Structure formats: structure tokens, C-alpha cells
Amino acid sequence: GENVEQHPSTLSVQEGDSAVIKCTYSDSASNYFPWYKQELGKRPQLIIDIRSNVGEKKDQRIAVTLNKTAKHFSLHITETQPEDSAVYFCAATDSWGKLQFGAGTQVVVTP
Amino acid sequence: DTGVSQNPRHKITKRGQNVTFRCDPISEHNRLYWYRQTLGQGPEFLTYFQNEAQLEKSRLLSDRFSAERPKGSFSTLEIQRTEQGDSAMYLCASSSGEGPQHFGDGTRLSIL
Numbered sequence: 001g002e003n004v005e006q007h008p009s010t011l012s013v014q015e016g017d018s019a020v021i022k023c024t025y026s027d028s029a030s031n032y033f034p035w036y037k038q039e040l041g042k043r044p045q046l047i048i049d050i051r052s053n054v055g056e057k058k059d060q061r062i063a064v065t066l067n068k069t070a071k072h073f074s075l076h077i078t079e080t081q082p083e084d085s086a087v088y089f090c091a092a093t094d095s096w097g098k099l100q101f102g103a104g105t106q107v108v109v110t111p
Numbered sequence: 112d113t114g115v116s117q118n119p120r121h122k123i124t125k126r127g128q129n130v131t132f133r134c135d136p137i138s139e140h141n142r143l144y145w146y147r148q149t150l151g152q153g154p155e156f157l158t159y160f161q162n163e164a165q166l167e168k169s170r171l172l173s174d175r176f177s178a179e180r181p182k183g184s185f186s187t188l189e190i191q192r193t194e195q196g197d198s199a200m201y202l203c204a205s206s207s208g209e210g211p212q213h214f215g216d217g218t219r220l221s222i223l
Contacts, residue, residue, distance in 0.1 A: 006153075032209065034211060034212070036214075042216065043115075043202070043214040043215060043216045043217060044154065044202070044214045045214070046211050046212070046213065089153045089154070091153070093209075097209050098144070098156050098159060098167065099144075099154075099156065099212060100156070101153030101154050101155070102153055103151075103152060103153055104151070104152070104153050
């Protein structure tokens with residue numbers, strides 16, 4: 001089955017700096033890669049996603065890149081703000097179309 | 112559209128008791144998923160429905176767990192003879208086909 005690894009597990013950045021989170025996946029049939037943000041005690045919230053026919057997607061300060069050959073994808077957050085502090089999860093679909101999540105990255109943005 | 116709704120938000124029960132959770136998906140979403148999340152981990156897939164058909168069950172779902180979606184709308188997840196290890200957040204998500212999955216706030220289960 002699909003296996004998703006996510007790094008780093010914690011990330012501390014100064015406000016205004018960029019944050020990058022990296023994920024790798026194992027199933028070459030995976031074709032959909034969403035990213036979720038989860039604040040303490042709240043639901044995972046979809047922030048951006050990318051499909052395998054696209055190499056990069058951007059939405060304001062957030063961007064995702066996908067390298068299908070290397071089977072890795074990354075989340076980039078620019079000009080970080082304190083409200084970006086949360087746990088971020090990457091995920092990939094397995095061959096059945098269901099999501100396999102990474103273990104999460106705790107992002108702390110310090111003023 | 113009020114999003115995915117789950118209730119109860121919290122459930123505290125004694126070991127050995129049965130519990131049932133409910134999920135109301137986003138209207139017109141034909142797929143409904145159940146996940147379990149423990150502290151410090153990502154959501155783990157349990158099972159999913161397309162309309163009323165249960166298409167897949169994870170190995171995590173022992174025979175004490177059962178899920179239904181009788182009319183292809185809301186779904187229930189029942190855990191029988193609860194154990195300490197069942198303590199977790201149970202999340203529901205819905206999607207339109209293979210579109211983005213949107214999550215509810217979850218039901219936090221605590222086993223005494």
C-alpha cells in the first residue's frame with residue numbers, strides 16, 4: 001500500500017521568512033496530493049492540492065510542487081505570519097483513491 | 112451548506128460499553144470517509160462509502176467496529192465493547208467523487 005513520509009516533524013521560523021515541508025510517497029499510481037492545516041482541537045482544513053498532471057500550483061502565499069519521477073512533493077509558505085502556526089499534513093491517494101497521510105509537521109512562527 | 116457535521120463532539124464512556132457516532136456529509140457529496148486520529152499523528156483511514164455502498168475497510172477496523180450509510184446520506188460508526196486503545200479522535204470527511212475531501216470537527220472518544 002501507499003506510504004507517505006513527511007519532514008521535518010517540527011519547523012520553527014521567524015515571521016516573514018519562508019517555510020518548506022517535504023513529503024515522499026511510495027505508490028507510483030498516486031495521482032492526487034492534498035495538504036491540510038490543522039490547528040489545535042480543530043478539523044483538518046484543506047489549504048491546497050495538486051494533481052499528477054501538474055508540476056506546481058500556487059495560491060497567494062502558498063505553493064505546492066510535485067516531482068512524479070522522484071515521488072516527492074513539497075509545500076512552500078512565503079512571508080509567514082503567526083496565524084500560519086499549526087500542524088500541516090501532506091497526503092497522497094493510494095491505488096484505491098483513498099488518502100494516506102504523513103505524520104505531520106508542527107510549524108511555529110515566532111514574531 | 113454548513114459543511115461536514117459530526118456528533119457528539121465528545122464522548123466519554125467506560126471500557127466495555129458500546130458507542131455510536133454520526134456524520135452528516137456536505138449535501139450531494141456521494142463519498143463519505145471515516146478516519147481515526149491519535150495525538151501527534153495524521154488521520155488513519157478506517158472505511159469509506161460511495162453512496163450507500165461500503166467500498167473498503169482498513170485492517171485497523173476490527174470486528175468490533177461497524178459503519179453504515181443506509182440511505183447514502185448520513186453515516187454512523189459504532190464501536191462495540193470499547194477498549195482503552197479506542198480512545199482517539201474519529202473524523203469524518205466527504206467528497207464528490209474523487210474530489211477534495213472536507214473534514215468535520217470530529218468526535219473525541221475517551222475510554223475510562
